[in-house]
Amino acid sequence: MKKRISVSTYGLAVLCFIFILSGCKSAPEKAKTPYDRPLPPGQFALRKITNPQEIPDFTMACLDLAELQAGIARSINYLQKPSSRQYYPAGQITHSMAIESLKAFDEMLDSGLAGPQLNQAIRERFDVYISIGCDDQGTVLFTGYYTPIFDGSLTPTDRFRYPLYKQPEELVKGPDGEILGRRMPDGQISPYPPRAVIEDSLMLRGKELIWLGDPFETYIAHVQGSAKLRLSDGQITTVGYAANNGHEYRSVAQELVNEGKIPEDRISLTSMMDYFRRHKDQISRYVRRNARFVFFQEQEDGLPRGCLNEPVTAYRSIATDKLVFPRGSLTFITTTLPRAVGGQAVNQVYSGFALDQDAGGAIRAPGRCDVYMGVGDVAGKLAGQTYQEGRLYYLFLKQN
Template sequence: MAGLIVGFSQAVVVLATAAIATATATPVLIPRSPSTLPPSVGLDTALWQQGDRPRLIQAIDHSLHYLQTPKAKQDYAAYTAAGQPGASLGANLRQRVIRSLQRFRHLVQTSRSAAELQAVVKREFVFYQSIGTDGQGRVEFTGYYAPTYRASLVPTAEYRYPLFRRPPNFAQWSEPHPTRLELEGADGKQWHKGPLRGLELVYLRDRLEAFLVQVQGSAELQLPDGRRLSVGYAGKTNHPYTSIGQELIKDGKIPREELTLPRLMAYFDANPSELDRYLPRNASFVFFENTQGRPPSGSLSTPVIPERSIATDKSLMPPGALAIINTQLPMKKDGQWQQQPISRFVLDQDTGSAIRGPGRVDIFMGTGDVAKTRAGLINTPGQLYYLLLP
């Protein structure tokens, strides 16, 4: 559950007719014949049954907008950073992604059913499958969301845990940067003694909520006077992300198979003093800005769309590209959340500190309590495919 918090890193990805590979030559995306794919791949019934085509087209348009920007050109140029032959490799890949999105957009608009769209996509596109965590295509899926919390612009006895602006002299901070423990103390209240003093942007009531906003990278905040404030990622320290959920598993506090966001929150509700022990284990620290009501944005600096935007490791995967996820998502049936198998067309529009390697995908689930619940219930395996025209 880590999306929305890190920009696209320098990457080396080679796109060939045989594979997409890192410069170390191990392919991370392998072409698959459509005849070998599970029958469910690309059968995106939500586009018609749930009227989801406008959201998918919106996500496509966001990727197309990004792909025409100087940032996209710079990002794709990084694919030749390790001396791969052919200076135009990154530009050629970017143009191929653009051409693929334009064609797919037309197909979404003109197809009359999920089956018809699936058939033409299988006929026209090349499917590149991620090798996953095991080299055989197993991808671990999680969900993330833009939370809504109560907050105050001034500190009070109730609102005590700040989110912080990016320090104006941050570029001059010596490296390695201070850790979370050094910046805010074990109890999260010592920030006024160091470089964070005077950088308070807004105050939250709950320390774990403030921490989760850092993990998610953005939030919608409800102020006491009824106004709403949106905050988004503005930078982070150079320490790697450490999952406190994984730390709880390692220490035997939560069984691996039971790890969900509600389970994690319940543990700290029952053991509040443990926050002092576990939160500092994530040495990374995130800064925020007032986004003036803009919707949550991903690492491409474009809005992310619920269930249509994903976060991946951008040192391996092509930014803005079209993909298919085959996994399970929680759906409500008879008043209960149940995992339902899905196949969805998505756009790769984000990344995150916890999203590393070819076997990790974070699905953006939206904003608010329902999105929070559903995101917290996603901890499932599946497959990831990228789609490109030949």
Template sequence: MGLPGALAAAAARLPGLSLVPPPVLPGASLEPLVFPDLDGWRADDHRAAFATFLASCAALRAPPREVGPIDAPTLREGLRQACANATRLGTAEPSDLVARLFFEVNFAPWRVVPDKGGAGFFTGYYEPEVAGALTPGGGFDVPVYRRPDDLVMSGGGPTPNSGPVQRRDADGRMVPYFDRAAIEDGALAGRGLEVAWLKDPIDLFFMQIQGSARVRLPDGRVLRLNYDGYNGHPYLPVARLLIQRGLVPREEMSMARIRAFMEQDPQAGRALRRENRSYVFFKALDLGAGDGAMGAQGVSLTAGRSMAVDRRIHTYGVPVFVEADLPLSAPGAADPFRRLMIAQDTGSAIVGPARADLYFGAGDEAGAVAGRIRHPGRFILLVPRLARIAPGAP
């Protein structure tokens, strides 16, 4: 009969238990696979993936923090059923074999194939560590702003994550929010919105790209800052501009090359940053030193296991197996990366059904690795097999 047939038979015998259909992803089709089709599947550390999945399970018990894909209710219930099955294992630290069998029994692999052709596309991100202060002075004169109270969606409510953003001007009209240049020129000054002060505007720019930071204060304490909304203007990758203008060869592009360009010519660097009109706001979080950055799902991210996806398409908590060759060890290297990741975050630059940002942790070493990654690969979605759907549920 095979596993799918056995599950269908089991679903028919258990009231309320239904097969979860593969989701309909805008801009892509799904190609059914079996686990032996996944290159490197058996060699992965499934215990680590299981631990990261359990972190998402805690968030899945609560109502969703924000609206996701149209078919999210069914997929989310499938994830909750898988979480319930994980709890029935009786341990949060199963053997690697048990963890692998858990994923194979509870999920079915589907390759996401973009309609435009080609493979998936992966980048990397990390949590920067920068020098800062809670008050200005002593060279700390670059403000880090929290989300302003007058930043509203076009529908009228506050937006911590995405969507059209506006403000009401002096004449009572709703207009686009201040762009990067206006904010840098003082549009928000004097309103008490500063959560920290930095020495280097380049540090702030990279913080905004990554969506979080560890700010080391003069007394040695560390302030953890996390994404708390943006100004609604489209994100424009400055890497693309540098490549288009012939300033950095495509094959040499990395965050290190972007920083080097900005440091070597501060005026040109400032002008380049201002071409990206998007501007990110931050909030302080009470996180332990060992905790990863806070993802949009509301869980602490795990280096090498958490990923950011397009929230309009994918559901938080869903596992994704990544098959790619990445420059992990050095620039230009092609190290095999065969890893089961969990979707726990999002970002305004992460757009598309087979697009993901891989989280590598905090600090300069993680940043060096993350900054080199702009590579294709296979994006394999693990869809829950069964869900317990209440009568009348969508």
């Protein structure tokens, strides 16, 4: 018979005391990764990979080339415009490197190369550059954006009371499109007012482009940079980004997390919309913390466009910081992205080619990248659930 093991009352007391003490110790707070860390002065956002073993395997991406050539054609169209030259060189990347690389890649696709053969051709003909990321080790945070579809009206009604505005004439831009401010009656240029002042002063009265039925929907359009509006007759009209008031972007999502309104592990566009449906009285208080205000223009062809004024393509267009990355260029991304599977958003390991065709108010520095997810509610759900680290690469023809 096995001997029974007993624990004395004293032993139990000691064990309980140790347990209580250990329970009182709070776990050290995990430091937040500084994805928005600015590029250090004099440093390039891209680093050329010189060790062949560090070049990613493109094979899986070479098996999924849908819509890629359409995206390449749009980047080539942009780079063929004389105005595109003003943004080059971008770091060590010249204008000719960018456009010649796109044309060469397009020719390889025309030849029918795919899978392992295309992977090999890329490795032989192209240099691969990696974003230094937020930590100089290549860490990039990938998020998602999309084009929402909302009900709207060309005229104000009892239901549709919240306008999107056209760009005002007094908004002054610099040669590179940067916002300089507001031209005053005496000719002087002063900073353009923030969101709260714009809304309270009604200074944009007469500049209404279209009206929406929910104040947070107008804010979503501001953040996403475009929207499709379903009118009462069933017609769909598209509005896109024209300019902003020059103020820095501040994340409403982060504000909600900071104040405990939505847990950090549940924050998404969907959870934000649900929250503000239940707390409409809080919409203005939160959105006004983001002083940036966006102006819109009608897109006659109905195609959502990026900052290059070229149409964007789901999973083939990305938004980056155009102050540090070469616009229009061919990229390769590796991360985890949600895909629509049976009506559900399912996270999957992802690698694919994309074109750097857009920018975003929240997308600053080498450690951030926004992936365009498409149009409508499903795309919105995917965009709202995209928040993963990964790697961002750029491909350029080898230089003789």
